[in-house]
Amino acid sequence: MVAPPDLRGRQHPDRLFTLLGKLIAILEWLASGSYIRRPQARPVDRDLQLVVDEVRVEAADARSFRLVAANGAELPRWQPGSHLEVLLPSGRRRHYSLCGDPADRRCYRIAVRRLADGGGGSQELHDSVGPGSILTIRGPRNAFPYAPPFVPAAGYLFLAGGIGITPVLPMVKQAAADGAPWQLIYTGRSQASMPFLEELSALDPDRIQIRPYDQHGFPAGAQLLEQAPPGATVYCCGPAPMIASVRQAFPASAAAALQFERFTAPPVVDGEPFEIALQRSGRVLTVPAEVSALEVVRQAVPGVPYSCQQGFCGTCRTRVLSGEVDHRDRVLTDQERADTMTICVSRSRGGRIVVDL
Amino acid sequence: MLRRRNAPVHRTVDNLVLTPRDVDFDWASLPTHWVPGEPFVTHTINVLHLLLPAGERWFVDVFTQALPYINDDKLREEVLGFIGQETIHARSHQGVLDHWKAKGIDTDPYVRQIDWMFFKALGDRDLISKRREEWLIERLAIIAAIEHITAMLGNWALNSPALDAAGADPTMLDLLRWHGAEEVEHRAVAFDLFTHLDGRYLRRIRGMTVTWPIMLWLWVRGVVFLMRTDPELTGLRKKARWRYYFRASRRHLLPPANEIVRGVLRYHRPRYHPLKEFSTGQAVAYLASSSAANAAAV
Ligand code: FES
Ligand SMILES: [Fe+2]
Ligand SMILES: [Fe+2]
Numbered sequence: 001m002v003a004p005p006d007l008r009g010r011q012h013p014d015r016l017f018t019l020l021g022k023l024i025a026i027l028e029w030l031a032s033g034s035y036i037r038r039p040q041a042r043p044v045d046r047d048l049q050l051v052v053d054e055v056r057v058e059a060a061d062a063r064s065f066r067l068v069a070a071n072g073a074e075l076p077r078w079q080p081g082s083h084l085e086v087l088l089p090s091g092r093r094r095h096y097s098l099c100g101d102p103a104d105r106r107c108y109r110i111a112v113r114r115l116a117d118g119g120g121g122s123q124e125l126h127d128s129v130g131p132g133s134i135l136t137i138r139g140p141r142n143a144f145p146y147a148p149p150f151v152p153a154a155g156y157l158f159l160a161g162g163i164g165i166t167p168v169l170p171m172v173k174q175a176a177a178d179g180a181p182w183q184l185i186y187t188g189r190s191q192a193s194m195p196f197l198e199e200l201s202a203l204d205p206d207r208i209q210i211r212p213y214d215q216h217g218f219p220a221g222a223q224l225l226e227q228a229p230p231g232a233t234v235y236c237c238g239p240a241p242m243i244a245s246v247r248q249a250f251p252a253s254a255a256a257a258l259q260f261e262r263f264t265a266p267p268v269v270d271g272e273p274f275e276i277a278l279q280r281s282g283r284v285l286t287v288p289a290e291v292s293a294l295e296v297v298r299q300a301v302p303g304v305p306y307s308c309q310q311g312f313c314g315t316c317r318t319r320v321l322s323g324e325v326d327h328r329d330r331v332l333t334d335q336e337r338a339d340t341m342t343i344c345v346s347r348s349r350g351g352r353i354v355v356d357l
Numbered sequence: 358m359l360r361r362r363n364a365p366v367h368r369t370v371d372n373l374v375l376t377p378r379d380v381d382f383d384w385a386s387l388p389t390h391w392v393p394g395e396p397f398v399t400h401t402i403n404v405l406h407l408l409l410p411a412g413e414r415w416f417v418d419v420f421t422q423a424l425p426y427i428n429d430d431k432l433r434e435e436v437l438g439f440i441g442q443e444t445i446h447a448r449s450h451q452g453v454l455d456h457w458k459a460k461g462i463d464t465d466p467y468v469r470q471i472d473w474m475f476f477k478a479l480g481d482r483d484l485i486s487k488r489r490e491e492w493l494i495e496r497l498a499i500i501a502a503i504e505h506i507t508a509m510l511g512n513w514a515l516n517s518p519a520l521d522a523a524g525a526d527p528t529m530l531d532l533l534r535w536h537g538a539e540e541v542e543h544r545a546v547a548f549d550l551f552t553h554l555d556g557r558y559l560r561r562i563r564g565m566t567v568t569w570p571i572m573l574w575l576w577v578r579g580v581v582f583l584m585r586t587d588p589e590l591t592g593l594r595k596k597a598r599w600r601y602y603f604r605a606s607r608r609h610l611l612p613p614a615n616e617i618v619r620g621v622l623r624y625h626r627p628r629y630h631p632l633k634e635f636s637t638g639q640a641v642a643y644l645a646s647s648s649a650a651n652a653a654a655v
Contacts, residue, residue: 001477001478003470003473004469004472004473005466005469006466007466007467007470007578008466009466017474020571024478024479027495027563028482028495030563031491031492031494032487032488032491032492033491034491034495034555034560035487035488035490038494038557039555039557041426041427041428041429041553042428043428043429044429044430044432044553046429046430046431077371078372079369079371082371082372138430138431139372140372141372141373141431142370142372142373143373143376145370145373145637145638145641146368147367147368147637147639147641147642148368149366149367149642150366150367233642233645233646244655248655251648251651251652256646257642257645257646259641262374302425303425305424305437305440306437307376307437307440307441307442308376308377308379310379312377312379312653313377313379313441313444313445314444315417315437330379330654
């Protein structure tokens, strides 16, 4: 291990770096003895078993579920924007935002819209979970933090679309309790489909606009942001197209900050099913139309690295041995695309893809 | 609205989900001395661009190797979020180096040495089983120590109004604060990973004992190198001096030495945990307002 040349470009190895190399070699020697009495990495179990205490109909196809500990104990604390991961009896896992009162430490509340085509998780909750059912949950975790400065200069604009009202509801209540200037624009398919209207009516009606699409049309981001006072912080949760349109319009708006739910895996657009073959394990997997290759590969190869799941970080870049790739990332160069792909977003142009995994 | 004295300044945010943010920085109009009239301050902060691209790529390499050993789903998710964030950090600082190169400022001699340190001296070895694991964990202890320092610097960057007052370039300030805020956001990940896989106090301290002197030495060397390479400085002005540092830190343009020393000492407390210091709430509030993060393609 020869040290690099010195800073003045002379060709002999830098003396101080030679010394540094020796120091690090000593460290490695010390490390090699550290296996003695090293504690083992213990599996960590973070599951909580909670009892469904109450189920309420909140809108035409939305219900809320109140969850408590069987022994009435305090639950882990949370702040607005947090969600739970619910492990359903069928083995499905779903994320639901907490929409209750963070100060009430003995219960959690989630609200769920019944989706006809949502993979069955919401149907299962609606049809087979009732008072007395036991649910396994993990969390809370927060992917949509509400953390404005305590003394807001310009106020908040809350944008909620449909069931996206769930994380926003505790934020709005918090802002109201803080005496901050706030506005809520709440959109949804129709008035009857929008949950929590009654609960919202307890707040200042002058600050709330209810805008169902069937009367006002689908709201464009720019139109929603028009109402943001200069310097405001915007909190947005709703269907993916709504968030995308708000993000696009944000830089040109008067608002100063934008917080949105940070979905890790956006829905697949125009996906066709295809086959992916893992060269090293010899397995062939089928990637369904609405699922990413990463999702499928992850089940088979648990250690596969990834991060953004949106095609911009490059962590999931994988060598392609054969097949025509439909590159959908925004990180790889043409040269890198010649023999690699980001499996989180990219798919096949048709036909099987063989990857070096 | 009046707040009680000692009331918290920032909101509590627990259990934050870590994900990388895509960012977009344009360096075309970056002045050489982006803190106007302060070449020493500029270059002291610029050392980050020399150390971080290689350093953070090395973090990602080492963390990726640790993935199969993690026995905790929540920690694994945090490590994956960390990996993505550090990848984007490395790339963004590399952008500054590329911009300098295009302007004819050659940092290769210094960067070559840093690459050598991370990828040769601290790189992978031909080791098997136990020894391989120990070398991995040793490097995780070093990363945990570095991450304590980067969180400290990140927290400083988020609370450095003197740089705005001095007229520092807003794009560069956004880079420092976006990066600093993500460092604060993920400050516990490396520590928790080391704790999960080993966690012994003496080994953690061993990591810090090798880290801080090397970092300090590289920093001093980096400032001297950048001042000497700076095409806009001539004669005696090319010389870096300690008194410049003390003068600048007194004016809050650089983090003060006593704060850094105290911070490093805190890491030696047996009950130290990164979440006991700095504010996740402040970090996420800044990130919501970062122009670079809001400008990135949707
Ligand atoms: S996980 Fe970031 S590009 Fe695929
Ligand atoms: Fe970083
Ligand atoms: Fe970091």
